[in-house]
Amino acid sequence: MQVAAIPANESTRLAALYQLLILDTLPEERFDKIAAFAAQEFEVPIAVITLVDAERQWFKAKVGTEVCETGRDVSFCAHAILHDDIMVVPDAAADARFVDNPLVTGEPHIRFYAGAPLTLASGLRLGTLCLIDRAPRTLDALDLGILGTLRDLAVMELARREEQHDA
Amino acid sequence: MPDSHILLVEPEPMLRRTVAMTARSLGMSQVHEAATNDAALRLLRSRTFQGAVVAVNCIGSGADRQYDLGLIDRLRADDTAGKTMPIAIMAEQATAELLSALRNRNISRVILKPFRAKVLLETIEKFGAPPRKS
Numbered sequence: 001m002q003v004a005a006i007p008a009n010e011s012t013r014l015a016a017l018y019q020l021l022i023l024d025t026l027p028e029e030r031f032d033k034i035a036a037f038a039a040q041e042f043e044v045p046i047a048v049i050t051l052v053d054a055e056r057q058w059f060k061a062k063v064g065t066e067v068c069e070t071g072r073d074v075s076f077c078a079h080a081i082l083h084d085d086i087m088v089v090p091d092a093a094a095d096a097r098f099v100d101n102p103l104v105t106g107e108p109h110i111r112f113y114a115g116a117p118l119t120l121a122s123g124l125r126l127g128t129l130c131l132i133d134r135a136p137r138t139l140d141a142l143d144l145g146i147l148g149t150l151r152d153l154a155v156m157e158l159a160r161r162e163e164q165h166d167a
Numbered sequence: 168m169p170d171s172h173i174l175l176v177e178p179e180p181m182l183r184r185t186v187a188m189t190a191r192s193l194g195m196s197q198v199h200e201a202a203t204n205d206a207a208l209r210l211l212r213s214r215t216f217q218g219a220v221v222a223v224n225c226i227g228s229g230a231d232r233q234y235d236l237g238l239i240d241r242l243r244a245d246d247t248a249g250k251t252m253p254i255a256i257m258a259e260q261a262t263a264e265l266l267s268a269l270r271n272r273n274i275s276r277v278i279l280k281p282f283r284a285k286v287l288l289e290t291i292e293k294f295g296a297p298p299r300k301s
Contacts, residue, residue, distance in 0.1 A: 037181050041283055141193070146284050149188040153181070 002097040004078035009124065014054055016124045020161050023051060023058055030157050031061035034129065038150050039063040042143065044131045046108060049118075049154055050077045051127035060127075065108060074103050080115030081125040086144055086151075089113040091136035112137045116151035118158060129154050171196035171295035174219040175287070176207045176238065177257065185284045186291070195288070196295030204238045211242070218294030220278075220287055222257040234258060234265050239272050255290045257282055 007013055017023070031049050039047035046064035050057045057075040059068050072078050079097065080087040092098040092110050103110050112135065115128035129151045139147065173196045177183040180202070187198040196217070201207035207221070219242065226235045243250060255276040258265060269277060275294075278286055 033181060037185070040281060041185075041285065142189075142285055142288055145189045145193045146185060146288070148192060149185050149284075152188065153184065 001074070001099075001101045003073050004075065005082060007082060007125070013124045013126065016120060016122065017051060017053065017126050020126075020158065022060060022158070022161060023053060025060075027061060031154065034150055034154050034157070035061040035063045038129060038131060038147070041146060041150075042131050042139075044112075044133045046132035047130070048132070049127065049129050050075075050115075051118075052078050052081055057127070064132075067108075070103065074101055076101075076103070076110070076113045077115050077128040077130055080128045080130065081117050084117060084119065084125075086114060086116045086139075086147060087128075088139055088144075090138050093136075108132065109134050111135050114139055114147060116147050118151060118155050120155065120158065120162070126158070171217045172214060173198050173291050173294055174201065174207060174210060174216045174221075175199065175291075176201045176204065176219065176221040177282075178202050178222060178224075179282075182282060182284060182287075186287045189284065189288055190291060193288075196291055198291060204235075207238055208241065216252060218253045218255075218291070220255045220257065220290055220294075222282075225259070234262075234268070236268060236272065239274070243272055253294050255294075257287075 035047045035049055048059050049061040050059055052072060052075065055072055056069045057072055057077050089095050089098060090112060092104045092113060098104050110132050112133035113130060115130035117125040118127045118129065119125045175183060175186055175198050183200050187200050190196060190198045199210050201210055221238060223234045223236060225232050227233055239254060242254065253275040255278055256269060256274050257278045259280050261277055261279060276290055
């Protein structure tokens with residue numbers, strides 16, 4: 001298993017995340033709706049809005065899983081926040097980075113993953129809107145466009161939260 | 168921006184926003200959003216559209232329950248491009264009555280629940296495509 005690199009701007013990134021005062025808060029309909037829409041649109045069993053903390057990834061909204069966080073060392077999203085583009089893993093069992101990841105070899109038995117980074121206007125990537133399936137699959141250009149839009153809607157909600165705390 | 172303008176009439180905000188924003192980000196047709204029939208009529212008065220995707224709801228109850236096709240009738244009766252532009256309908260289910268009513272109104276496509284943004288975007292892509300040269 002390949003543990004994701006730590007972003008060069010990690011301390012600034014974490015500061016921006018903590019400033020939102022969003023970690024360990026209760027579910028909110030505006031985020032739940034986005035995750036639910038994504039799960040239905042892409043017909044995936046699991047869709048999650050994750051925020052990558054120093055040692056863990058925490059789920060602000062989730063469909064298809066009762067887990068509310070995992071270690072950052074096993075997190076796919078920790079890889080996804082290293083780049084601007086949507087990260088697609090068509091088959092985790094055939095990907096050297098993830099083949100022996102406990103989230104692949106055990107519950108929830110991830111095979112397909114697509115994570116769209118939640119990038120603030122500042123360029124800091126706090127987490128992802130991600131899709132998970134238990135079977136390999138791919139996304140076409142239209143799918144990627146739709147996932148990117150849903151991610152943008154999630155970022156808008158994060159920005160609203162940012163404005164509330166700045167006010 | 169693309170020259171093609173498509174009207175999307177859909178009350179559910181997330182589906183509507185997702186379709187309009189994705190169409191914009193992919194450089195497809197410009198999608199103009201209307202949450203209600205009244206909003207759609209206002210938009211129709213303001214510009215010409217090359218196609219429309221319209222959610223139709225049931226009105227009435229019991230045996231009198233039927234789809235409200237008032238907006239479609241307004242479009243087709245219009246003296247402008249609305250008379251001939253391609254229209255797709257979003258409906259909960261395809262009843263025999265609905266299909267018959269749609270045939271009479273020259274509807275291009277019926278999209279049934281569950282509504283997916285991808286299906287709407289594929290429809291919009293077809294409506295916005297330039298006509299093929301023969």
